[in-house]
Amino acid sequence: MDRVASIIESALDRRPLIVVSALGDTTDVLVAVLESLEAGSTDDARGRAEAIGAHHREVIDAVVAPGTHRVDARAAIDSSLERLGRLIEGMDCLGEVSPRSRDAVLSLGELMAAPLLAAALGSRGLPARAVDPREVIVTDEASEAASPEITACIERCRERVRPILDAGRVPVIGGYVGATREGVTTTLGRGGSDLTASLVARALGAESLEYWKDVDGILTADPRVVPEARPVASLSFQEAAELAFLGAKVLHPASIQPAVDAGVPVRVRNSHRVESPGTLITSKLHGGRADGPGQAVVSIACKRDQMLVNLYSTRMLGASGFLRRVFGVFEALDLSVDHIATSEVNVSVTLGETERIEDLTTRLGEVADVRVLGGMGVVSVVGDRISETPGVAARLFGALEDINVHLITYGGSGVNLSFVVAGGQVSDAVRRLHGALFEETGGA
Numbered sequence: 001m002d003r004v005a006s007i008i009e010s011a012l013d014r015r016p017l018i019v020v021s022a023l024g025d026t027t028d029v030l031v032a033v034l035e036s037l038e039a040g041s042t043d044d045a046r047g048r049a050e051a052i053g054a055h056h057r058e059v060i061d062a063v064v065a066p067g068t069h070r071v072d073a074r075a076a077i078d079s080s081l082e083r084l085g086r087l088i089e090g091m092d093c094l095g096e097v098s099p100r101s102r103d104a105v106l107s108l109g110e111l112m113a114a115p116l117l118a119a120a121l122g123s124r125g126l127p128a129r130a131v132d133p134r135e136v137i138v139t140d141e142a143s144e145a146a147s148p149e150i151t152a153c154i155e156r157c158r159e160r161v162r163p164i165l166d167a168g169r170v171p172v173i174g175g176y177v178g179a180t181r182e183g184v185t186t187t188l189g190r191g192g193s194d195l196t197a198s199l200v201a202r203a204l205g206a207e208s209l210e211y212w213k214d215v216d217g218i219l220t221a222d223p224r225v226v227p228e229a230r231p232v233a234s235l236s237f238q239e240a241a242e243l244a245f246l247g248a249k250v251l252h253p254a255s256i257q258p259a260v261d262a263g264v265p266v267r268v269r270n271s272h273r274v275e276s277p278g279t280l281i282t283s284k285l286h287g288g289r290a291d292g293p294g295q296a297v298v299s300i301a302c303k304r305d306q307m308l309v310n311l312y313s314t315r316m317l318g319a320s321g322f323l324r325r326v327f328g329v330f331e332a333l334d335l336s337v338d339h340i341a342t343s344e345v346n347v348s349v350t351l352g353e354t355e356r357i358e359d360l361t362t363r364l365g366e367v368a369d370v371r372v373l374g375g376m377g378v379v380s381v382v383g384d385r386i387s388e389t390p391g392v393a394a395r396l397f398g399a400l401e402d403i404n405v406h407l408i409t410y411g412g413s414g415v416n417l418s419f420v421v422a423g424g425q426v427s428d429a430v431r432r433l434h435g436a437l438f439e440e441t442g443g444a
């Protein structure tokens with residue numbers, strides 16, 4: 001909280017608006033409350049609710065000085081806790097955990113965090129004001145996965161949030177939570193605070209959007225695999241989206257899309273290291289990076305627990321409709337395919353490991369000879385200038401010299417080059433690629 005307050009304070013002249021997520025693991029504990037109720041253990045649910053209350057009161061005492069701000073924060077938290085108590089008793093009484101009750105419970109973390117942060121800022125002399133997200137984020141009814149109605153959100157932001165900014169105060173909005181037009185509380189899906197921030201940034205035409213996380217932005221590789229990984233200074237939205245799809249732990253592309261679409265530059269920063277500039281994500285394809293194999297790639301991602309499905313059919317020779325039959329099988333089983341490579345008589349695809357493997361093999365067996373390799377991994381290098389930069393492929397293949405590569409795909413978007421390798425060789429492949437791309441030349 002202290003760190004957060006000083007970050008906000010140093011941004012005061014830029015007229016900041018804050019979107020805050022639940023404290024620590026509060027949302028996970030609320031999920032556990034619902035699980036207890038579903039299992040019929042109402043006492044466990046009560047105990048967990050109690051723990052959430054105790055934690056929030058403790059935080060208030062630690063970060064809000066005694067006085068009116070502390071009184072306000074206590075009142076706001078107590079009213080949410082009382083609501084949680086009533087919801088628990090209601091569900092216990094009905095013996096049912098309905099979708100609507102789930103959203104009502106899950107929303108409470110953010111509904112408590114906003115007044116708490118506003119009070120903490122207030123007691124430090126910063127003019128803050130908590131805003132109930134249910135007055136601002138208008139959504140459809142989908143429980144735990146509500147979609148915001150952008151036009152309505154923009155209108156509400158202008159009506160309810162803009163005046164607070166104009167009065168020189170800092171609005172603090174709980175993320176992740178919204179409401180239908182009828183006022184029913186909804187939630188946007190786990191991690192949804194990122195989407196709230198992006199919507200609000202777009203609605204108010206923000207000059208920039210900063211996500212304060214606990215890592216130095218987006219890194220050149222997963223630091224658990226490559227300790228030498230370092231932050232990427234800037235990348236395009238397309239690169240960020242591709243990285244997320246290929247297994248990197250970056251912001252969900254759908255979350256930042258509203259801001260990027262509106263041309264708001266997005267920055268990912270580290271709240272533990274404010275001096276680090278973090279990573280800038282912009283809508284444009286990037287320019288400005290020097291040409292050269294080490295600069296064309298922004299980051300390396302990997303996915304484990306993948307399957308490689310190889311299909312052979314001599315009937316495919318000159319025949320039409322083969323691919324339709326193959327993909328018809330995946331569609332029928334509701335399985336989505338990640339990478340595809342084809343030759344005259346062969347199609348290879350990768351997908352995440354699935355329990356429906358037997359079904360899949362049987363059905364594919366009706367259209368082709370099938371060979372499935374499980375326990376595979378996909379290692380991808382991402383950069384939207386790979387295709388324009390000579391020498392990248394040579395550098396990559398050189399690095400993977402002694403690794404058995406089962407399949408190579410060069411994404412249709414031209415943004416990623418992916419290699420399928422045995423699961424046990426994923427880390428090694430990532431380290432070698434990182435060494436060749438980022439450690440020899442001084443890199444991106």
Ligand code: ASP
Nearest residue numbers: 021027176190191192193
């Ligand atoms: N508190 C919610 C969650 O943990 C939303 C968020 O953190 O963005 O999923």
Ligand code: MG
Nearest residue numbers: 021022024027
């Ligand atoms: Mg959270």
